[in-house]
Amino acid sequence: MSTLLFYDEIDKPGLASLSTYHDIGGYSMLRKALDMEPQAIIEQLLASNVRGRGGAGFAMGRKASFLPKGDMDKYLVCNADESEPGTFKDRELMQKNPHLLIEGMAIASYAIGASRAYIFIRGEYMHQADVLDAAIAEAREAGFLGDRVMGSDYSLELWVHRGAGAYICGEETALLDALEGKRGNPRLKPPFPAIEGLYQGPTLINNVETLMNVPHILRMGGEKFAEIGTSGSTGTKVVCVSGCVRRPGNYEVELGTPTRDIIYGLAGGPPEGRKIKCWFPGGSSAPVLPGTDEYMDLPFDFESIAEAGSMLGSAAIIIVDDSVPIVDVALKTAKFYRHESCGKCTPCREGTNWTVKMLERIENGQATPMDLDIMASVCDQILGNCLCVLGDAMAMPISSMIKHFREEFEEHIEMARERNGLGAAIPVMNRDERGPDRSAEYSAVGH
Amino acid sequence: MTPSPSDPSRRLAGQVRRYSHGSRVPDWDRAADLQKAPAVIPDLATTRVSDELREAIEQYMSRYPDRRSAALPALMLAQKVHGWCSPLAIEQVAAVMRLTPGYLSSVATFYDMFETEPKGEHTVYVCTNISCALRGGDAIYEAMVEAAGDDPRMNVRTFECLGACDIAPMASVNGEYVGPLDEADCRQIVDELTSGRPVLEHKRLRDRPSAIDLPMGDGLPTAGRDISNRITASGNDVAGPKDM
Amino acid sequence: MPRPEINWITFSIDGREVKAPENAMLVDAAKYGDVEIPVFCYEPKLGQPVGACRMCLVEIEGIPKLQTGCSTPVKDGMVVHTQTERVHDAQRAVVEFLLINHPLDCPVCDKGGECPLQDITYGWGPGTSRYIEPKRHFVKPLELSPLIAIDRERCILCYRCVRFSQEISEDYQLILNERGAHSFVATFDGHPYVAPFTGNIVELCPVGALISRSYRFRARPWDIEGAGTVCTLCPSQCNVDLTVRDDRVLRVSARDNDEVDDGWLCDKGRFAFQHIHVDERITEPLMRQDGKLVPVDWDTALTAAAQALGEAGPRAAAIADGETTNEEAFLLQRLFRERLDCGNLSARPGGDLPLPLARGLADPALQATVPDLEFAHAVLLLDCDPIDDAPIFDLRLRKGVRRRDMNLVVASARPTALDANATTVLRHAPGTAEALLVALDAALSDDRGNLGGAASAAGSSAQAVQDLLEDLTSAGGDIVILYSERLFGGPRGPQAAEALLNVANRLNLTGEGAGLLEIPIGANGRGVREAGFAATHGPGFAPVANPGLATHGIAEALAEGQLSTLYLLHTDPLRHMSDGELWERALSSAQTVIAHESLMTETVATHADIVFPGEAYAEKEGTLVHPDGRVQRLRRAIGHPTPFNRHPGSGVRAGWQVISDLAKLLGLDFGVFAGSMASQQLFAAVPFFNGLTLDEIGGRGVRWPAREAARLAFGETSREPVALDVPPAAAVPSEDALRVGTFRPLWSSKEVDVSPILQYARPTQVVELSPVDAERFGVADGDKVEVGVNGTQVQGAAKLRHAVPEGTVFVAEGLSDASSSLFNYGTVQLRRLGGSAEESPINPIIGMPAIGESPFNPPRHELRESPPGTAPRMNE
Numbered sequence A: 001m002s003t004l005l006f007y008d009e010i011d012k013p014g015l016a017s018l019s020t021y022h023d024i025g026g027y028s029m030l031r032k033a034l035d036m037e038p039q040a041i042i043e044q045l046l047a048s049n050v051r052g053r054g055g056a057g058f059a060m061g062r063k064a065s066f067l068p069k070g071d072m073d074k075y076l077v078c079n080a081d082e083s084e085p086g087t088f089k090d091r092e093l094m095q096k097n098p099h100l101l102i103e104g105m106a107i108a109s110y111a112i113g114a115s116r117a118y119i120f121i122r123g124e125y126m127h128q129a130d131v132l133d134a135a136i137a138e139a140r141e142a143g144f145l146g147d148r149v150m151g152s153d154y155s156l157e158l159w160v161h162r163g164a165g166a167y168i169c170g171e172e173t174a175l176l177d178a179l180e181g182k183r184g185n186p187r188l189k190p191p192f193p194a195i196e197g198l199y200q201g202p203t204l205i206n207n208v209e210t211l212m213n214v215p216h217i218l219r220m221g222g223e224k225f226a227e228i229g230t231s232g233s234t235g236t237k238v239v240c241v242s243g244c245v246r247r248p249g250n251y252e253v254e255l256g257t258p259t260r261d262i263i264y265g266l267a268g269g270p271p272e273g274r275k276i277k278c279w280f281p282g283g284s285s286a287p288v289l290p291g292t293d294e295y296m297d298l299p300f301d302f303e304s305i306a307e308a309g310s311m312l313g314s315a316a317i318i319i320v321d322d323s324v325p326i327v328d329v330a331l332k333t334a335k336f337y338r339h340e341s342c343g344k345c346t347p348c349r350e351g352t353n354w355t356v357k358m359l360e361r362i363e364n365g366q367a368t369p370m371d372l373d374i375m376a377s378v379c380d381q382i383l384g385n386c387l388c389v390l391g392d393a394m395a396m397p398i399s400s401m402i403k404h405f406r407e408e409f410e411e412h413i414e415m416a417r418e419r420n421g422l423g424a425a426i427p428v429m430n431r432d433e434r435g436p437d438r439s440a441e442y443s444a445v446g447h
Numbered sequence B: 001m002t003p004s005p006s007d008p009s010r011r012l013a014g015q016v017r018r019y020s021h022g023s024r025v026p027d028w029d030r031a032a033d034l035q036k037a038p039a040v041i042p043d044l045a046t047t048r049v050s051d052e053l054r055e056a057i058e059q060y061m062s063r064y065p066d067r068r069s070a071a072l073p074a075l076m077l078a079q080k081v082h083g084w085c086s087p088l089a090i091e092q093v094a095a096v097m098r099l100t101p102g103y104l105s106s107v108a109t110f111y112d113m114f115e116t117e118p119k120g121e122h123t124v125y126v127c128t129n130i131s132c133a134l135r136g137g138d139a140i141y142e143a144m145v146e147a148a149g150d151d152p153r154m155n156v157r158t159f160e161c162l163g164a165c166d167i168a169p170m171a172s173v174n175g176e177y178v179g180p181l182d183e184a185d186c187r188q189i190v191d192e193l194t195s196g197r198p199v200l201e202h203k204r205l206r207d208r209p210s211a212i213d214l215p216m217g218d219g220l221p222t223a224g225r226d227i228s229n230r231i232t233a234s235g236n237d238v239a240g241p242k243d244m
Numbered sequence C: 001m002p003r004p005e006i007n008w009i010t011f012s013i014d015g016r017e018v019k020a021p022e023n024a025m026l027v028d029a030a031k032y033g034d035v036e037i038p039v040f041c042y043e044p045k046l047g048q049p050v051g052a053c054r055m056c057l058v059e060i061e062g063i064p065k066l067q068t069g070c071s072t073p074v075k076d077g078m079v080v081h082t083q084t085e086r087v088h089d090a091q092r093a094v095v096e097f098l099l100i101n102h103p104l105d106c107p108v109c110d111k112g113g114e115c116p117l118q119d120i121t122y123g124w125g126p127g128t129s130r131y132i133e134p135k136r137h138f139v140k141p142l143e144l145s146p147l148i149a150i151d152r153e154r155c156i157l158c159y160r161c162v163r164f165s166q167e168i169s170e171d172y173q174l175i176l177n178e179r180g181a182h183s184f185v186a187t188f189d190g191h192p193y194v195a196p197f198t199g200n201i202v203e204l205c206p207v208g209a210l211i212s213r214s215y216r217f218r219a220r221p222w223d224i225e226g227a228g229t230v231c232t233l234c235p236s237q238c239n240v241d242l243t244v245r246d247d248r249v250l251r252v253s254a255r256d257n258d259e260v261d262d263g264w265l266c267d268k269g270r271f272a273f274q275h276i277h278v279d280e281r282i283t284e285p286l287m288r289q290d291g292k293l294v295p296v297d298w299d300t301a302l303t304a305a306a307q308a309l310g311e312a313g314p315r316a317a318a319i320a321d322g323e324t325t326n327e328e329a330f331l332l333q334r335l336f337r338e339r340l341d342c343g344n345l346s347a348r349p350g351g352d353l354p355l356p357l358a359r360g361l362a363d364p365a366l367q368a369t370v371p372d373l374e375f376a377h378a379v380l381l382l383d384c385d386p387i388d389d390a391p392i393f394d395l396r397l398r399k400g401v402r403r404r405d406m407n408l409v410v411a412s413a414r415p416t417a418l419d420a421n422a423t424t425v426l427r428h429a430p431g432t433a434e435a436l437l438v439a440l441d442a443a444l445s446d447d448r449g450n451l452g453g454a455a456s457a458a459g460s461s462a463q464a465v466q467d468l469l470e471d472l473t474s475a476g477g478d479i480v481i482l483y484s485e486r487l488f489g490g491p492r493g494p495q496a497a498e499a500l501l502n503v504a505n506r507l508n509l510t511g512e513g514a515g516l517l518e519i520p521i522g523a524n525g526r527g528v529r530e531a532g533f534a535a536t537h538g539p540g541f542a543p544v545a546n547p548g549l550a551t552h553g554i555a556e557a558l559a560e561g562q563l564s565t566l567y568l569l570h571t572d573p574l575r576h577m578s579d580g581e582l583w584e585r586a587l588s589s590a591q592t593v594i595a596h597e598s599l600m601t602e603t604v605a606t607h608a609d610i611v612f613p614g615e616a617y618a619e620k621e622g623t624l625v626h627p628d629g630r631v632q633r634l635r636r637a638i639g640h641p642t643p644f645n646r647h648p649g650s651g652v653r654a655g656w657q658v659i660s661d662l663a664k665l666l667g668l669d670f671g672v673f674a675g676s677m678a679s680q681q682l683f684a685a686v687p688f689f690n691g692l693t694l695d696e697i698g699g700r701g702v703r704w705p706a707r708e709a710a711r712l713a714f715g716e717t718s719r720e721p722v723a724l725d726v727p728p729a730a731a732v733p734s735e736d737a738l739r740v741g742t743f744r745p746l747w748s749s750k751e752v753d754v755s756p757i758l759q760y761a762r763p764t765q766v767v768e769l770s771p772v773d774a775e776r777f778g779v780a781d782g783d784k785v786e787v788g789v790n791g792t793q794v795q796g797a798a799k800l801r802h803a804v805p806e807g808t809v810f811v812a813e814g815l816s817d818a819s820s821s822l823f824n825y826g827t828v829q830l831r832r833l834g835g836s837a838e839e840s841p842i843n844p845i846i847g848m849p850a851i852g853e854s855p856f857n858p859p860r861h862e863l864r865e866s867p868p869g870t871a872p873r874m875n876e
């Protein structure tokens, strides 16, 4: 039985209330932290080698140590935007164990010397935000937050800030803009938030799950914590499995657990008679991997998934079975990113839009295999050229689909053309040669 | 006389097919109304704001070192009062926050949860993103639209991933997550909403235990799994090609 | 505050070693090596780079990803490549992306030929496009405002225009709505984008998306010529570039001069050029016969004028204002002093100052510069509002606060547009700026008695004055006091000047970066005075044997028949002098009124006997002196207009020439045969202009107070503080009487009145009052009200403003009608005349509270600059 940090007692009745949380030892780590030097806490985080659970997988301790010392206004921001398709772990964690997050944030704030902290939660999570609001009120009442935390000299204000529906606000700098009451546009980096973040003050931004690890790290000690999982990917990970599986849901596993155990073991694998065509290992932004044994045998950790050509991301596994055409998956994915592009930088704004239009033409039977090359090239033109990585987040999965399933794309193009009465593909040079004007069918897709 | 195809008069401006830009924000293809005064910061001396709204907004403003941070919560409050982010709602927020209405409209139109046009009071977001679509989300959306019919109180929207793929296909009904849904649930949701009863109590996400405690499912819904249908999960993408 | 120091470093670009200032953005640094990196969104004038368009990607050794050259500061030893395959690929990609939705309507686009998108597409684009999907379409073009048309199809979403609105003018009216590919530039709920600086977005737009409605379809780049000169429509004297086609001015653009305008123009300067070519232009000499003005030839007009002046002798008087150049003022005062033995000369509507005070205020050591407004530790904005008085200064102050952490301290009677940017705002009673200065002086010299008395005379408190002083002095010694010449307007003008000098000397504002900056009332008020056009002094503040009468005295003497002939040089006393009634009498009693004027004004039409057609600034040559002492050149862009169907020569003549000819008829030969000769005489006559040449002044101007020789020539002034007395207390509002204050809106000018495109901006009278008083008097916003005292009345629409202090109303002066120049400070009665139902065109400009508030009062740390790092279709 592998170690569980979050899910062993997740359904314990009343866990969301301060009394129950306190009964199982809650806030004792905050007490312990307040008696430590801030730097000593960061040392523990460094020793734990815990990596960010929000997507990029950057070591939390290192990020915290980038913040300048001294008593300027510093901030801690918890990224609870959780909008990556397929990801739903933070929701369950916050709803069921809000005080663990609050405790983690209080410790982290103390460690970096922040006196204000915000939880940026996506606006759709209304219930979870209410739960957090109530928990924060309880914690403040009990002296775990507010002036002179637990009688120490340290004071901390913590607020929940609700978003209003925009995936891009998960990107840390866009999140800061949204928190400052602006349009959620990503900022240029550098300066990085650790140096110049919220209100231009040094800011540490971490995912919900990352911050929830903090009390556990203090309890176990960083080195002990680092023994869980693999050497490069320490600790456990809450994996969100969804799509074509028999039991979608959140499963906490030690990092490095074989992928097969998660997809087939915990989630039950694809439904009767279906095979896995491909899967996203880390949300819809991660390049897809085929469902072949080779990939099922991968240890589920940051390094192995990266080596296989994808990324662990938010550890949201989306399973696509063999009954679903890959073009449909590509179109859904691309439309999502087009919808969520903030529009600030050119390649992402125009590139996602163009990709959707090409995929629609494939779907409508008005494409030729040549369009696949253009599409791949458009993805190439996006990759690495954008202001933030949202553009890449579309380009990578689409490229991977073309790479792994090119034949299916070509077949789809031919079949759709046939359905459309167009016959075999010929290069489309201009509108008139493209046959009947099917533009009315575009009507559902914007422009 | 019918002009011959090469006759240039066939190409009169009105007949050339155009594809409109489309936007969920009104006025994108209208000129400014030159009779209006410029939209500067509304003076509280001339903009009436209810005390409750003003105080609630001021309360939010006090939470942040920069008052502008309260923009999102303040707009949400005003949207609740007015039903949508109407120009009046925005002006009221602007007057309290001492911002221009333009600042706030630019913010409001960026985020999906702000309604930029008058909408029914019962909001149903149906997730049609990939994980839900793989389990029939698109069909649920269509069923929900059908169930809502033309009841003006209903505001049924497609939405991007709502972060509840474990209960796919799902929807957020006035903020309450419910799922997994089938088509019958859609009718029930509309009934319950319009008669003021609690919605789909047995399928609320908030009461659901974690997955490991649930029995292994035995498959996927078979109906409506065609994710190729062209529903775009997006409040934004409303307009399509039009003749202009 | 010390200016950033430049440190030169060496970096390598495309294989060449290049020296560049450290931390310059790569796109700028590259220019030192003659390498051009294409940009769209980058515009340093707009503040920090945003890195949005991605056009400027370059390869930097040691960094795996391509970097945006617009936001990467150059460092010593950096190795940059702009000509690699990767960079080319990225550039072609961005151009291809940008052209996806951009219509190829260049042949009918105003920007065609001067379009960065066109140029970059040719220079860096792929040459072809693989995009065959339908493009996005908008209805076009649409009106964005009375001045600007927007063509959203062409927009490449570079953010420049909205950044201008947000970060430069801070009006935050122009916004981006929606998200992603749906984003579009818009305003709130279809309101027009009307604010004082909107025209700048036309110049900023790198494509043809924002088009000036006055320029639309007027010319193509190959039809036009550019002509650099200086705008004379207000004291800011911005440097402009006139677009000329067929001897007509079609457009005004900024001719970036950091020291003067920072590259911006206000909408008045940008669009009121239309006054040059309107029917109201006076294009031939006129004389009054049988009560009517009829055209005459130059000889007749000049002879008649010479005769009238000659007869009047010392009983003549002259007033200069507006676009008067130094040369015109200099020559006219010579004519008056040398030929008529007359010193009745005035360029100060408020009255002249005794010579020592006038000289003291002009002391080169005390002069602050325009950039000082930005770099000072603190600026005291003393009872003036730059938005109305010198709009470009408003932008400079905003920049100082936003980017340099400057402390702005406002002490003014009327709420200013900069209140929200200020660290402290002190609201005093209208007309009590002198008392406030006395209080400041007392606070600085620890004179408790005067402090209390003067502060309460100003309608404020000792504590408030002390707080203000604390904020003014706490940040450092570079302090600038920005004030308006209106300070010296009342009968106590000299005392106010004394108080100001006291404060300046006690604060020791003689260092670099500190000082006084006066906004004169006339566009060239400073130059006209320095050229000797003043009752109390000659050229270069030379003492005169027998000083003449100043403005008020001239008016009284005329009214009483002691003076007979009045020469008005670009002056409209009825509109701009504070005592309108007296001037009405004065002009009626004058025997001869000679008006040298370019437009038919009320004064000319009803009172002038002899009219010399005046030049518009685009036709003029000569020099001006900027409020900060910068001598600038006006250069002729177009020829003088001639009346329709007349032989050449009957038209407008150069001002210096008219005055010379007049002098010659009176027996005085200036020996001036060209405009430049007049300049030479001026430079020779004014000691601190000695040695200046037109060449040296050139296109950028020369600040004379900065020239060593000039400082020596100017000599010393006294720095000893003098004893001040507490001025009379401000009028106290009562049950039925309110204090009244006045302001002169930016838009109240004859040029605006006649410019077709600016008709929307012509100010009408508003009466600004606080909501409390409004309730007391039963007045609602927009109601028609009347304020008045002793039978003089002004009517206007009530404007409720939160920021107006209780017990005070504000009315505009200098309007072509309903002007409040009828009364001075004191109290007035207010009466409601009726509701707003009747059609009262609420004027968008002075009716707008934005003049009083800015959306931003960001926390201080946000202001720091981080280290580098269905409406009608258009049918004009």
Ligand SMILES: Cc1cc2nc3c(=O)[nH]c(=O)nc-3n(C[C@H](O)[C@H](O)[C@H](O)COP(=O)(O)O)c2cc1C
Pocket (backbone or CB within 6 Å): A051, A052, A053, A054, A055, A056, A057, A058, A060, A079, A080, A081, A082, A083, A084, A167, A168, A169, A170, A171, A172, A173, A205, A206, A207, A208, A210, A211, A388, A389, A390, A393
């Ligand atoms: C487009 C985009 C969306 C993102 N969305 C989320 C999100 O919803 N939740 C999250 O925690 N991190 C998200 N991230 C990652 C954050 O930018 C950031 O890396 C993370 O919050 C850092 O926290 P961590 O180090 O604890 O993972 C997103 C990144 C991008 C580029």
Ligand code: SF4
Pocket (backbone or CB within 6 Å): C154, C155, C156, C157, C158, C159, C160, C161, C162, C185, C204, C205, C206, C207, C209, C210
């Ligand atoms: S209108 Fe012009 S300036 Fe404004 S974003 Fe578009 S291209 Fe840029």
Ligand code: FES
Pocket (backbone or CB within 6 Å): C038, C039, C040, C041, C042, C050, C051, C052, C053, C054, C055, C056, C057, C068, C069, C070, C071
């Ligand atoms: S100029 Fe550098 S990103 Fe636009």
